Amino acid sequence: MEKNDIMDENSQWVFPLGEAMVLTNQFNAARQEHRDRLGRTLVKRLEERGFHALYIQTKEEALSEVLKLIPEGASVGVPGSVTIREIGAMEKLAERGCSVIHHWNPSLSPEERMNTLRDELLADYFLTSSNAITLDGLLVNIDGNGNRVSGMAWGKNTLIFVIGLNKVTNSLDEAIARTRNQATPPNALRLHLQTPCASTGRCSDCNSPDRACKALLVLERATGGRTTHVILVGEDLGF
Ligand code: SF4
Secondary structure (H helix, E strand, O other): OOOOEEEOOOOOEEEEHHHHHHHHHHHHHHHHHHHHHHHHHHHHHHHHOOOEEEEEOOHHHHHHHHHHHOOOOOEEEOOOOHHHHHOOHHHHHHHOOOEEEOOOOOOOOHHHHHHHHHHHHHOOEEEEOOOEEEOOOOEEEEEOOOHHHHHHHOOOOEEEEEEEHHHEEOOHHHHHHHHHHHHHHHHHHHOOOOOHHHHHOOOOOOOOOOOOOOEEEEEOOOOOOOOEEEEEEOOOOOO
Protein backbone atom coordinates (compact mmCIF):
# COMPACT_ATOMS: atom_id res chain seq x y z
CA MET A 1 0.00 0.00 0.00
CA GLU A 2 1.42 3.38 -1.04
CA LYS A 3 1.34 5.97 1.71
CA ASN A 4 -0.59 8.42 -0.52
CA ASP A 5 -3.43 6.00 -1.17
CA ILE A 6 -6.88 6.63 0.30
CA MET A 7 -8.23 3.70 2.29
CA ASP A 8 -11.78 2.89 3.23
CA GLU A 9 -12.89 1.67 6.66
CA ASN A 10 -11.75 -1.88 5.79
CA SER A 11 -8.29 -0.64 4.83
CA GLN A 12 -9.11 -1.30 1.18
CA TRP A 13 -7.46 0.84 -1.49
CA VAL A 14 -9.94 3.32 -3.01
CA PHE A 15 -8.20 6.07 -5.01
CA PRO A 16 -4.73 7.45 -5.35
CA LEU A 17 -4.74 10.67 -3.33
CA GLY A 18 -4.04 12.86 -6.36
CA GLU A 19 -6.96 11.40 -8.30
CA ALA A 20 -9.33 11.81 -5.35
CA MET A 21 -8.32 15.46 -4.97
CA VAL A 22 -8.95 16.14 -8.65
CA LEU A 23 -12.40 14.58 -8.34
CA THR A 24 -13.17 16.53 -5.16
CA ASN A 25 -12.24 19.78 -6.89
CA GLN A 26 -14.47 18.87 -9.83
CA PHE A 27 -17.38 18.06 -7.49
CA ASN A 28 -16.94 21.34 -5.62
CA ALA A 29 -16.74 23.30 -8.88
CA ALA A 30 -19.96 21.67 -10.13
CA ARG A 31 -21.65 22.39 -6.80
CA GLN A 32 -20.59 26.04 -6.96
CA GLU A 33 -21.68 26.39 -10.59
CA HIS A 34 -25.09 24.92 -9.73
CA ARG A 35 -25.53 27.41 -6.87
CA ASP A 36 -24.45 30.31 -9.09
CA ARG A 37 -26.91 29.36 -11.84
CA LEU A 38 -29.72 28.81 -9.34
CA GLY A 39 -28.96 32.15 -7.68
CA ARG A 40 -29.03 34.01 -11.01
CA THR A 41 -32.32 32.31 -11.96
CA LEU A 42 -33.91 33.33 -8.67
CA VAL A 43 -32.74 36.93 -9.09
CA LYS A 44 -34.73 37.12 -12.35
CA ARG A 45 -37.86 35.68 -10.72
CA LEU A 46 -37.58 38.08 -7.77
CA GLU A 47 -37.07 41.11 -10.01
CA GLU A 48 -40.19 40.14 -11.96
CA ARG A 49 -42.01 40.35 -8.62
CA GLY A 50 -40.76 43.86 -7.83
CA PHE A 51 -37.91 42.99 -5.47
CA HIS A 52 -34.40 44.45 -5.79
CA ALA A 53 -32.49 41.19 -5.96
CA LEU A 54 -28.84 40.24 -5.92
CA TYR A 55 -26.96 36.94 -5.78
CA ILE A 56 -23.54 36.62 -4.14
CA GLN A 57 -21.54 33.51 -3.21
CA THR A 58 -20.49 33.97 0.41
CA LYS A 59 -21.72 35.26 3.73
CA GLU A 60 -18.81 37.71 3.86
CA GLU A 61 -20.06 39.25 0.61
CA ALA A 62 -23.60 39.27 2.05
CA LEU A 63 -22.40 41.33 5.01
CA SER A 64 -20.63 43.73 2.67
CA GLU A 65 -23.84 44.19 0.63
CA VAL A 66 -25.88 44.82 3.78
CA LEU A 67 -23.38 47.47 4.88
CA LYS A 68 -23.62 49.15 1.46
CA LEU A 69 -27.40 49.41 1.81
CA ILE A 70 -27.53 50.72 5.40
CA PRO A 71 -25.87 54.10 6.06
CA GLU A 72 -23.90 54.87 9.21
CA GLY A 73 -26.09 56.05 12.06
CA ALA A 74 -29.32 54.52 10.74
CA SER A 75 -31.63 52.56 13.02
CA VAL A 76 -31.99 48.87 12.14
CA GLY A 77 -34.68 46.54 13.46
CA VAL A 78 -33.61 42.89 13.53
CA PRO A 79 -36.33 40.40 14.48
CA GLY A 80 -35.58 36.76 15.32
CA SER A 81 -33.18 35.85 12.51
CA VAL A 82 -30.36 33.34 12.79
CA THR A 83 -29.06 34.28 9.33
CA ILE A 84 -28.53 37.94 10.19
CA ARG A 85 -26.56 36.94 13.26
CA GLU A 86 -24.58 34.31 11.34
CA ILE A 87 -23.30 36.83 8.79
CA GLY A 88 -22.08 39.06 11.66
CA ALA A 89 -24.33 42.01 10.76
CA MET A 90 -25.31 42.91 14.32
CA GLU A 91 -21.76 43.65 15.46
CA LYS A 92 -20.68 45.40 12.25
CA LEU A 93 -23.73 47.68 12.16
CA ALA A 94 -23.22 48.63 15.81
CA GLU A 95 -19.52 49.34 15.13
CA ARG A 96 -20.59 51.77 12.38
CA GLY A 97 -22.80 53.73 14.77
CA CYS A 98 -26.12 52.20 13.76
CA SER A 99 -28.77 51.72 16.42
CA VAL A 100 -29.43 47.97 16.25
CA ILE A 101 -32.79 47.17 17.83
CA HIS A 102 -33.51 43.55 18.71
CA HIS A 103 -35.46 41.68 21.37
CA TRP A 104 -33.13 38.72 22.02
CA ASN A 105 -31.63 40.37 25.10
CA PRO A 106 -32.66 38.03 27.98
CA SER A 107 -32.42 40.84 30.53
CA LEU A 108 -35.39 42.72 29.00
CA SER A 109 -38.49 42.86 31.18
CA PRO A 110 -41.76 41.74 29.52
CA GLU A 111 -42.74 45.39 28.98
CA GLU A 112 -39.30 46.31 27.59
CA ARG A 113 -39.50 43.33 25.27
CA MET A 114 -42.87 44.42 23.91
CA ASN A 115 -41.55 47.94 23.37
CA THR A 116 -38.49 46.54 21.58
CA LEU A 117 -40.68 44.41 19.30
CA ARG A 118 -42.57 47.60 18.38
CA ASP A 119 -39.37 49.63 17.90
CA GLU A 120 -37.90 46.98 15.55
CA LEU A 121 -40.86 47.62 13.23
CA LEU A 122 -40.38 51.39 13.37
CA ALA A 123 -36.65 51.42 12.56
CA ASP A 124 -35.26 52.95 9.31
CA TYR A 125 -34.34 49.45 8.08
CA PHE A 126 -35.94 46.08 8.83
CA LEU A 127 -33.25 43.41 8.35
CA THR A 128 -34.26 39.77 8.32
CA SER A 129 -34.25 36.48 6.45
CA SER A 130 -37.00 34.27 5.02
CA ASN A 131 -37.87 30.74 6.14
CA ALA A 132 -38.17 29.61 2.52
CA ILE A 133 -38.08 30.89 -1.06
CA THR A 134 -39.72 29.06 -3.94
CA LEU A 135 -38.14 28.59 -7.36
CA ASP A 136 -40.57 31.14 -8.76
CA GLY A 137 -39.71 33.75 -6.13
CA LEU A 138 -42.34 33.52 -3.36
CA LEU A 139 -41.00 34.40 0.10
CA VAL A 140 -42.61 32.17 2.74
CA ASN A 141 -42.47 32.83 6.47
CA ILE A 142 -43.96 31.39 9.61
CA ASP A 143 -44.09 33.20 12.94
CA GLY A 144 -45.10 32.71 16.55
CA ASN A 145 -45.55 36.26 17.84
CA GLY A 146 -46.31 37.72 14.42
CA ASN A 147 -43.84 40.61 14.79
CA ARG A 148 -41.48 39.35 12.08
CA VAL A 149 -44.18 38.75 9.45
CA SER A 150 -45.75 42.12 10.35
CA GLY A 151 -42.48 43.89 9.57
CA MET A 152 -42.22 42.01 6.28
CA ALA A 153 -45.77 42.82 5.18
CA TRP A 154 -45.69 46.57 5.77
CA GLY A 155 -43.38 49.25 7.07
CA LYS A 156 -42.47 52.89 6.56
CA ASN A 157 -38.88 51.84 6.05
CA THR A 158 -36.59 49.75 3.84
CA LEU A 159 -36.87 45.97 4.04
CA ILE A 160 -33.80 43.78 3.49
CA PHE A 161 -33.80 39.98 3.28
CA VAL A 162 -30.63 37.87 3.38
CA ILE A 163 -31.40 34.29 2.31
CA GLY A 164 -29.11 31.24 1.98
CA LEU A 165 -29.79 28.95 -0.98
CA ASN A 166 -30.43 26.09 1.46
CA LYS A 167 -33.93 27.61 1.77
CA VAL A 168 -34.95 27.19 -1.87
CA THR A 169 -37.96 24.93 -2.49
CA ASN A 170 -39.79 23.79 -5.62
CA SER A 171 -43.29 24.91 -4.67
CA LEU A 172 -45.37 26.78 -2.12
CA ASP A 173 -46.42 23.49 -0.51
CA GLU A 174 -42.78 22.48 -0.14
CA ALA A 175 -41.96 25.91 1.26
CA ILE A 176 -44.62 25.61 3.96
CA ALA A 177 -43.41 22.09 4.74
CA ARG A 178 -39.88 23.44 5.00
CA THR A 179 -40.90 26.12 7.50
CA ARG A 180 -42.48 23.46 9.70
CA ASN A 181 -40.09 20.54 9.34
CA GLN A 182 -36.74 22.24 8.92
CA ALA A 183 -36.95 25.83 10.19
CA THR A 184 -39.16 25.44 13.25
CA PRO A 185 -37.74 22.34 15.03
CA PRO A 186 -34.23 23.80 15.57
CA ASN A 187 -35.78 27.13 16.53
CA ALA A 188 -38.04 25.34 19.03
CA LEU A 189 -34.95 23.62 20.49
CA ARG A 190 -33.06 26.92 20.64
CA LEU A 191 -35.94 28.58 22.48
CA HIS A 192 -36.62 25.54 24.75
CA LEU A 193 -40.23 25.34 23.50
CA GLN A 194 -42.33 22.38 24.59
CA THR A 195 -43.53 21.35 21.13
CA PRO A 196 -43.73 17.96 19.41
CA CYS A 197 -41.28 19.07 16.72
CA ALA A 198 -38.69 19.86 19.40
CA SER A 199 -38.95 16.21 20.55
CA THR A 200 -39.32 14.37 17.24
CA GLY A 201 -37.73 16.75 14.73
CA ARG A 202 -40.93 16.76 12.61
CA CYS A 203 -44.10 18.85 12.62
CA SER A 204 -47.34 17.30 13.84
CA ASP A 205 -49.49 20.45 13.40
CA CYS A 206 -49.70 20.71 17.16
CA ASN A 207 -52.02 22.60 19.45
CA SER A 208 -49.28 23.22 22.00
CA PRO A 209 -49.38 26.47 24.01
CA ASP A 210 -45.78 26.92 22.84
CA ARG A 211 -46.70 26.44 19.16
CA ALA A 212 -44.25 28.50 17.11
CA CYS A 213 -46.34 28.45 13.92
CA LYS A 214 -49.24 30.81 14.42
CA ALA A 215 -48.96 33.15 11.44
CA LEU A 216 -48.02 32.37 7.86
CA LEU A 217 -47.03 35.07 5.35
CA VAL A 218 -46.44 34.55 1.64
CA LEU A 219 -44.95 37.58 -0.08
CA GLU A 220 -46.01 37.24 -3.71
CA ARG A 221 -44.70 40.66 -4.70
CA ALA A 222 -42.74 43.44 -3.04
CA THR A 223 -45.42 45.29 -1.05
CA GLY A 224 -46.15 48.96 -1.70
CA GLY A 225 -44.67 52.14 -0.27
CA ARG A 226 -41.13 50.98 0.31
CA THR A 227 -38.12 49.27 -1.27
CA THR A 228 -37.48 45.59 -0.59
CA HIS A 229 -34.03 44.12 -1.20
CA VAL A 230 -33.33 40.39 -1.38
CA ILE A 231 -29.70 39.28 -1.06
CA LEU A 232 -29.36 35.61 -2.02
CA VAL A 233 -26.28 33.84 -0.70
CA GLY A 234 -24.75 30.68 -2.20
CA GLU A 235 -24.17 29.12 1.23
CA ASP A 236 -26.25 27.43 3.92
CA LEU A 237 -27.48 30.10 6.34
CA GLY A 238 -30.06 30.04 9.12
CA PHE A 239 -32.54 27.25 9.76
S1 SF4 B 1 -47.15 23.29 14.40
FE1 SF4 B 1 -46.24 22.64 16.35
S2 SF4 B 1 -45.15 20.73 15.87
FE2 SF4 B 1 -45.53 21.79 13.94
S3 SF4 B 1 -43.67 22.95 13.56
FE3 SF4 B 1 -45.15 24.32 14.56
S4 SF4 B 1 -44.62 24.19 16.74
FE4 SF4 B 1 -43.68 22.43 15.71
